[in-house]
Amino acid sequence: MSAGLRAVRLGTFVVVAVSAMAPFTLLALWSVGGDWFYPALLPRSFTGRWWGDLLQDGRLLSAAATSLMLGAGTGILTCAAGLPVGQALSQASGWRRHAGAAMAFLPVAAPPIALAAGVQYSFLRLGLGGTLTGVLLAHAIPAIGYGSLFFLGVFEVFDRRVEDEARSLGASPRQVLVRVLLPLLRRPLADAFLLGFLVSWSQVPLTLLIGGGPVRTLPIEVFSLVRAGQDPAAATGALIMLIPALAALAATRLGAARTEVVAL
Amino acid sequence: MRRGVWLAGLVASPVIVGLVYSFAGATGIAGFGAHGSYTLDRIRRVLSEQAVWESLWWTVRTSALATVLAGCAAVLAAALFRGTKTLDRAATTLAVLPLPIPHLVAAATAALVLGQSGLLARVAVTAGWISAPAQMPPLVYDRPGIGLILALGWKEFPFLALVAFSVVATRGAALEETARTLGAGPWQTFWRVTWPVLWRGLGPAAVAVFAFAAGSYETAALLGPSDPLPLPALTYERYTDADLARRGDAFVLSLLGLLLATGVVALHEWLRHRVRRLDG
Numbered sequence: 327m328s329a330g331l332r333a334v335r336l337g338t339f340v341v342v343a344v345s346a347m348a349p350f351t352l353l354a355l356w357s358v359g360g361d362w363f364y365p366a367l368l369p370r371s372f373t374g375r376w377w378g379d380l381l382q383d384g385r386l387l388s389a390a391a392t393s394l395m396l397g398a399g400t401g402i403l404t405c406a407a408g409l410p411v412g413q414a415l416s417q418a419s420g421w422r423r424h425a426g427a428a429m430a431f432l433p434v435a436a437p438p439i440a441l442a443a444g445v446q447y448s449f450l451r452l453g454l455g456g457t458l459t460g461v462l463l464a465h466a467i468p469a470i471g472y473g474s475l476f477f478l479g480v481f482e483v484f485d486r487r488v489e490d491e492a493r494s495l496g497a498s499p500r501q502v503l504v505r506v507l508l509p510l511l512r513r514p515l516a517d518a519f520l521l522g523f524l525v526s527w528s529q530v531p532l533t534l535l536i537g538g539g540p541v542r543t544l545p546i547e548v549f550s551l552v553r554a555g556q557d558p559a560a561a562t563g564a565l566i567m568l569i570p571a572l573a574a575l576a577a578t579r580l581g582a583a584r585t586e587v588v589a590l
Numbered sequence: 591m592r593r594g595v596w597l598a599g600l601v602a603s604p605v606i607v608g609l610v611y612s613f614a615g616a617t618g619i620a621g622f623g624a625h626g627s628y629t630l631d632r633i634r635r636v637l638s639e640q641a642v643w644e645s646l647w648w649t650v651r652t653s654a655l656a657t658v659l660a661g662c663a664a665v666l667a668a669a670l671f672r673g674t675k676t677l678d679r680a681a682t683t684l685a686v687l688p689l690p691i692p693h694l695v696a697a698a699t700a701a702l703v704l705g706q707s708g709l710l711a712r713v714a715v716t717a718g719w720i721s722a723p724a725q726m727p728p729l730v731y732d733r734p735g736i737g738l739i740l741a742l743g744w745k746e747f748p749f750l751a752l753v754a755f756s757v758v759a760t761r762g763a764a765l766e767e768t769a770r771t772l773g774a775g776p777w778q779t780f781w782r783v784t785w786p787v788l789w790r791g792l793g794p795a796a797v798a799v800f801a802f803a804a805g806s807y808e809t810a811a812l813l814g815p816s817d818p819l820p821l822p823a824l825t826y827e828r829y830t831d832a833d834l835a836r837r838g839d840a841f842v843l844s845l846l847g848l849l850l851a852t853g854v855v856a857l858h859e860w861l862r863h864r865v866r867r868l869d870g
Contacts, residue, residue: 444608
């Protein structure tokens with residue numbers, strides 16, 4: 327390897343490393359920085375005030391609890407709906423396969439704000455506007471799209487002969503599912519749960535329109551804090567938003583890599 | 591098997607409901623200010639507004655530039671860090687690390703870094719390049735959308751890098767080996783083999799990234815200018831307008847957004863089909 331290439335590699339590595347660590351470092355600094363006014367490069371002092379406010383006020387905490395619940399619910403729906411759709415799609419071929427994959431991708435690619443505007447009326451008619459259930463179902467729209475594509479990827483490399491073998495040994499379809507498929511798919515199911523969780527955890531526009539005010543999730547609170555220019559409080563909230571995101575990444579070890587279209 | 595298509599249709603059904611209702615709202619059949627009869631007046635009026643076209647063009651341009659930025663960075667990373675040394679492994683792990691960071695967090699961080707009294711401006715003051723915040727070129731709420739392009743490019747880079755790493759590993763290695771055996775130098779191998787394999791492999795993912803970037807409301811609302819308003823922000827503004835007659839205009843915009851997304855999805859599937867065929 328030439329010296330020039332080595333220098334380019336090292337330089338690029340530094341840029342990648344700094345850019346990957348930047349949000350964690352900066353948000354952490356902002357959340358404990360006191361007297362940090364322009365043009366000071368670093369905070370003059372450190373304070374636990376923002377974290378204290380957060381614990382006392384309880385608004386961000388209850389919003390975080392709402393988000394956790396919605397995330398868990400969305401994760402379950404992603405698995406429950408994504409698995410059968412992905413499995414059925416993996417057995418299709420030709421134009422049906424293409425049309426199916428495209429349709430599953432549609433809710434993922436649709437601009438959430440346009441989607442929310444389009445479905446809000448139906449949600450209101452069903453009495454779901456401004457309710458937690460409504461927001462959960464709204465979050466599930468893109469999440470199930472992701473989940474279907476994820477399981478399509480999983481079943482593409484899945485050896486179907488295992489099912490056939492269990493069937494020929496006398497297992498009922500239900501037994502195949504419970505005794506063979508689910509245990510084999512434990513890992514992808516965990517990945518899909520986290521995928522759905524994250525889609526819900528980072529959602530803003532669908533919550534904004536379908537939740538319509540009464541449903542306050544963590545992203546909604548952080549979004550208002552950033553807009554209000556309350557930097558330290560916003561940074562503290564944003565930092566909390568990072569925790570499950572990173573935990574999920576560590577847990578899945580990039581299980582999402584199996585799908586070709588997954589980007590959060 | 592037909593079941594797959596039907597089930598996928600169910601997955602897509604909310605979008606189809608959204609399309610139908612947006613169409614009904616845009617043509618005056620239903621929704622705010624509806625008169626129950628079909629008319630193209632509203633669509634004509636909204637589409638004759640210059641602000642709408644500027645908004646659409648602004649969103650398409652910034653999303654395309656962010657996609658190109660992230661794509662180039664991903665290709666560079668995949669070409670440079672493809673070995674198995676510690677540096678390669680550390681670089682690929684770090685490149686993918688920000689993948690699950692929400693758009694909102696990326697936008698909030700970008701606002702703190704790029705704002706006129708943000709971290710970048712402070713670095714510039716400390717280094718003596720500028721002396722007042724006003725001298726800092728605006729990178730947030732700016733008309734060219736530099737802050738938004740940087741934030742979206744940064745946000746989408748890990749996903750494209752992940753795809754690029756796997757494309758190089760699965761499709762590139764054997765072909766490159768063949769090229770080298772046939773006497774190609776390192777540059778020839780890169781331009782004739784690695785690069786074509788990479789950009790074809792990245793195509794569908796890049797199209798998906800474009801859709802995510804163009805549809806992201808929170809990044810547009812926190813970093814975009816107020817003139818022109820990015821399309822997702824304009825849609826929200828019209829949808830929540832105090833004037834009920836103007837609210838109906840939002841359906842023309844949501845129809846536009848959903849139709850664009852449908853086109854992008856078709857392009858994505860077609861590109862994926864082409865890449866598959868190359869694999870044989």
